[in-house]
Amino acid sequence: MENPYNTSSTLALQSFNIPPEGVIPAFLFASLSYLIIFFCNLILILTIVLHKNLHQPKHLFLLNLPVNDLIGSSAFFLQLIKEIVTDSRSMDHWACVAQAFFIHIYAAGTVLILTAMAYDRYVAICLPLKYNAIMTYAHVVRIISAVWVSCLLLIGVLFYLLLRLPRCRSKITQLYCDNPSLLSLVCANTAVNNIYGLGIVAFTQVLANGMILYTYLQILVACFLSKRSDTKAKALQTCATHLFVFLLLECLGLFTIISYRVRNLPQNFRKFLGSSTFIFPPTLNPIVYGLRTQEIRKHIWHFFRRAVTSSWCGMRVLRPSR
Template sequence: MNNNSVTPSYFEFTLFSDYGSLKYVFFSLCLLIYMTIISANVVIILTVCLDKSLHQPMYIFICCLCLNSLYGSAGFFPRFLMDLLSDTHFISRPFCFTQMYVIHTYAGHELTLLTVMAYDRFVAICQPLHYHSKMTFRTVFYLLFFAMLYPICFLCYFFYLATNVPLCGNKLQRMFCSNWSIVKLSCVEVTLINITGQFVALASIFTPMFFVLYTYLQILIVCSKSSSEFRGKALQTCLPHIVTFVNFCISVFCELSLGRYEIDEVNTFVIGLLSLEFLIIPPINNPLVYGLNLPQIRGAIIRCVKFK
């Protein structure tokens, strides 16, 4: 172990630049985005909770997806908005690890929720006669419990590494706290840690992805043997999920790829843009895709507005 290893009481984000008076423009734009995320997701959550016709497994999962979007955004935006206006960008060690936990669990929960939703669509389309017997509220509860617990089991390893490795610096080349950006500050050799971490990350990410691909392969087989009317209804319910899943997988891929490059190898603006894409696009995409494309939710929102 290096004798220069320390336990820093704070970290510094190094990607923020001095934008001058433009920082107020960036702050206003990001605040508007954050308010849009909150408003759009709250509308979907309230609609599902208040409309009894939407108290069905698919809409419960959508509601949980929107709750997770609020959870992840709350872990990033308040601190990010402060940094946009601040001349210094220091974050305390406890708050940094708290932010890291929230952002990483948000990503993990998003992926497992989308996986559970794929299973719901698989049962609804491929086994319609057994849907109500299989997708009971008890089953929904167990699936949601699994969706919350599964990513935490994998992420415990990463959190253990980040909180226990000896560090020789406190400068994070990011706009938020992430596991790998902290581990890279380690005073000890991290090659083995890196390989193990990549294996765990791939296992936790690609297992749900392969399951989703399998379910949609089965759905395509069933649709190919069904009427055009059946295919249209199946597409109507599956398309929002496909768009959301593909969008999030691209976001996660960009985030994982970004963490493996040195700051000199990638333009600072690109790094900041990809970080924002990972934390902004999915929370905006979820309520817009489901709210605009699913007629049941769209109709419930319209009825609520007319009633008001």
């Protein structure tokens, strides 16, 4: 008897409809975007890792954000660039599953890491005298470990529930692979998957929004009650930038979800909204959390100044004498 299920290892992808004359600009845009994200986040990681005076709780929390951004942007851009270069609209099933897994790790990780950073800012501003006693190295490691273990467990169970189901279709209707697109290939009852997926979204959103709303309200109250205007201004500036990044991420995610439910939107616009989550937050995070942080900015500036000075001195040594 013929097997009714499609067990092919190759999936058909829906890509941008790029005309031949637009291939090179698209390749340059995707490559340049990824290189900017990669090097900015890598510089932030190396700056924190290589300088012992930055091994403080707030910087240890911050270290996880560029690591997570590199996971998400690499999972998205490497496949996109490959599609543009090879003009391929197919993908191995397990490569699609791997991309979807890391994209969901990125999404969950961003929300939980920003939540942990909000908690750290709350303790620093509202309980400054107890900060060192509360935010010990061991406590910070426990929080960071809880973030990553939670991500791996939540997303691991999500994909276990997905991979147990048989496939009977092979066309991915989105620009990249994720759980909903892979679930659309299944010909079986997906009620458990849908309930669990909604449960993850509800859990992370309630936890993140509840924690961030509470902490930032407490921070605002503490700032307005403070008599030191410089402390108030610095705290408000820090919280405003952090809140901007979080709201940007939430809005992009909301717009992406809405775009897939509005049928008359242009396909390329829908795809751009879907990809914007992997472009804007990973690009802005190193600026907001790196260059706007005085200690990190000082080390980055010192590194580049030393590199330029060394290069200039090397050129003078190699320059032939008259």
